[in-house]
Amino acid sequence: MRLIAEELSGERGGETVFSGVSFALGSGEALMVTGPNGAGKSTLLRVLCGLLPPAEGQVSFSGGGEDWPDSAAACHYLGHRNAMKAALSVMENLAFWQRFLGNPHLDPHEALEMVGLDGIGHLPFGYLSTGQRRRAAIARLLVSYRPVWLLDEPTSGLDRASEKQFAELMGVHLEDGGLIVAATHLPLGLNGARELAMRGAEL
Numbered sequence: 344m345r346l347i348a349e350e351l352s353g354e355r356g357g358e359t360v361f362s363g364v365s366f367a368l369g370s371g372e373a374l375m376v377t378g379p380n381g382a383g384k385s386t387l388l389r390v391l392c393g394l395l396p397p398a399e400g401q402v403s404f405s406g407g408g409e410d411w412p413d414s415a416a417a418c419h420y421l422g423h424r425n426a427m428k429a430a431l432s433v434m435e436n437l438a439f440w441q442r443f444l445g446n447p448h449l450d451p452h453e454a455l456e457m458v459g460l461d462g463i464g465h466l467p468f469g470y471l472s473t474g475q476r477r478r479a480a481i482a483r484l485l486v487s488y489r490p491v492w493l494l495d496e497p498t499s500g501l502d503r504a505s506e507k508q509f510a511e512l513m514g515v516h517l518e519d520g521g522l523i524v525a526a527t528h529l530p531l532g533l534n535g536a537r538e539l540a541m542r543g544a545e546l
């Protein structure tokens with residue numbers, strides 16, 4: 344599988360926030376998107392998964408067969424918000440996402456165990472601490488399979504042990520032939536990851 348960005352520009356509110364972004368990422372590869380606040384990292388991730396149209400250039404995804412015909416279908420997007428309903432339990436949220444997204448991968452109980460949240464699946468999501476919320480959102484990546492993980496500051500709010508656990512989960516995803524694009528200010532503990540340094544519209 345291959346995710347390709349060609350001469351991409353992204354706009355917010357009619358202003359160009361980045362331009363000329365190109366890369367090609369294959370199965371088992373990770374790309375760290377770095378740069379100062381406002382450089383356009385989140386905007387780039389949203390363009391890659393089709394939540395925003397590119398102002399210029401194009402995104403393509405190949406080798407995904409019928410299940411993953413394009414990048415929008417192939418991507419899991421973990422944004423700043425955790426995409427969970429506060430009043431539903433953690434388990435209910437994960438079960439909803441599994442039904443909604445299809446391509447079931449891990450059972451929600453198993454996914455919670457993988458992020459160290461077993462035992463609190465019955466709690467409303469809104470009761471969880473900041474780091475626990477992030478871990479539950481990471482469990483969403485595990486309940487339905489998507490080959491491409493687009494991660495926006497994925498370790499924000501995580502303690503050291505959870506950061507390490509998440510690095511292991513990302514490692515397994517890459518070993519299984521997945522792809523990862525992560526916007527981050529911190530090293531994520533992925534050996535061999537490439538870097539895309541963004542500097543914003545002045546490029």
Ligand SMILES: Nc1ncnc2c1ncn2[C@@H]1O[C@H](COP(=O)(O)OP(=O)(O)OP(=O)(O)O)[C@@H](O)[C@H]1O
Nearest residue numbers: 355356360378379380381382383384385386387526
């Ligand atoms: N909906 C919007 N309307 C107008 N401008 C926006 C909108 N969303 C973002 N922007 C602007 O686009 C620019 C890029 O924002 P973006 O969130 O992509 O940056 P970032 O590199 O992810 O920053 P950070 O490191 O702070 O997360 C910023 O200047 C931001 O103010």
